[in-house]
Amino acid sequence: MLCAVAGLGMGLGNTASAAQRAQIEALYxxxxxxxxxxxxxxxxxxxxxxxxxxxxxxxxxCTSYAAERDRVAAKLASAQAKRDNQEKLAQLQSAGKLEVDLARLGVNESAAELRAARANVARxxxxxxxxxxxxxxxxxxxxxxxxxxxxxxxxGQELNARVIVPANWLSWLKKDDAVNLSVSETGTPVTAHVVRIGAAVDPVSHTIPIWARLDKTADLRPGMTARAEFPGAPDNAGSKKKQPDTTPKPDASAS
Structure with missing residues (x-):
């Protein structure tokens, strides 16, 4: 909310400031x-x-899940032995195709049960x-x-700075642009770079959010605030457009 208010104030009148308020957020x-x-x-x-x-x-x-895994593993070993026996009997023409197929299906079923049991142990x-x-x-x-x-x-440890900037900055602000942050809570200077630019401009405030990835995060926490400066900003990024002088000039011929 603090970011939005700051960005709104700085975006009014389509003017820009090279320094904006940022909110520190966790990437994950x-x-x-x-x-x-x-x-x-x-x-x-x-x-x-x-x-x-x-x-x-x-x-x-995991005691009960480990026991179930071991039980199913034994069941699989038994099914494999039965399959092997049926295949040998089939070679001797002492077992039919149906018996062999059923034995093989029994192995597949037990193998699937074992995978499920192992998954529960892993969980x-x-x-x-x-x-x-x-x-x-x-x-x-x-x-x-x-x-x-x-x-x-x-x-997560990876942190972003979310900054609301004037929409007219899109004429020069690009992905990977450098951002210099001064963290309000600690006074720590941190470098960052732009990784994302918002998908839409707010039609009321004429602002847009951007996200900058912080290069150092050891002493920082999500929720902190910072002052964000953009060294790549043009010289006129913090100044208002100069208006023509409409003040009446004295008539030199009248003197």
């Missing part, structure tokens, strides 16, 4: 939910802690889809959960 954010039922065995990270992509965020007790460990930080916990150690229960919210 999501709610981590369970895909299986069970008891939470481990919570790997607490609120505010950072993690790498692929790190185990939550572990669910007992919930891994981070991207590098980031825990934004909030919604479950506790030892809690019994069911599929789709929310466990935590996470935000």
């Amino acid at each position: 954010s999501t709610t981590i939910s369970s895909e299986v039922s069970g008891r939470i065995d481990k919570i790997g990270y607490r609120e505010g802690e950072s993690f790498n992509k692929g790190a185990t965020l939550v572990s669910i007790d 007992c460990s919930i891994n981070a889809p991207f590098a980031g930080r825990v934004n909030g916990l919604e479950a506790s150690l030892g809690q019994s959960i069911k599929p789709q229960d929310k466990l935590m919210t996470v935000v």
Whole structure:
């Protein structure tokens, strides 16, 4: 909202300022939910802690799923032995085509069940889809959960700055243009570059949003604000169009 207000004020009258207000946003954010039922065995990270992509965020007790996997694996081994036996009997003309086909279908069915059982075992460990930080916990150690229960919210380490700029900047602003940010909360200077330009101009304020990818994000958090300056802006980007002088001039012949 702060960005929009600042951008609106600066866009009035079709004038531009080379410095604009920016809002820091996470490129990725999501709610981590369970895909299986069970008891939470481990919570790997607490609120505010950072993690790498692929790190185990939550572990669910997998005893029953592992047992089911082993049972189906044994069933598959039995089906394979039965198939092999039927194929040998068929070579000796002691088994018909139907018996062989049914034995092969039994192997395929057991193999599919084993894939499903292994998938459930894998779902007992919930891994981070991207590098980031825990934004909030919604479950506790030892809690019994069911599929789709929310466990935590996470935000990514990659950050963008969202800036509302005057629409007439589109005459010179391009993707990959440099942006210099001064973060309000920390005073930290950060460099960035434009990665996206909005798809439509606001017809009321004559502004458009852009997004700049931050080159350094270690000390920054989503929700921070910054002053964004554009070193590639033309010299007149911060000045109003000069109006012709219409002040009446004294008549020299009258003196």
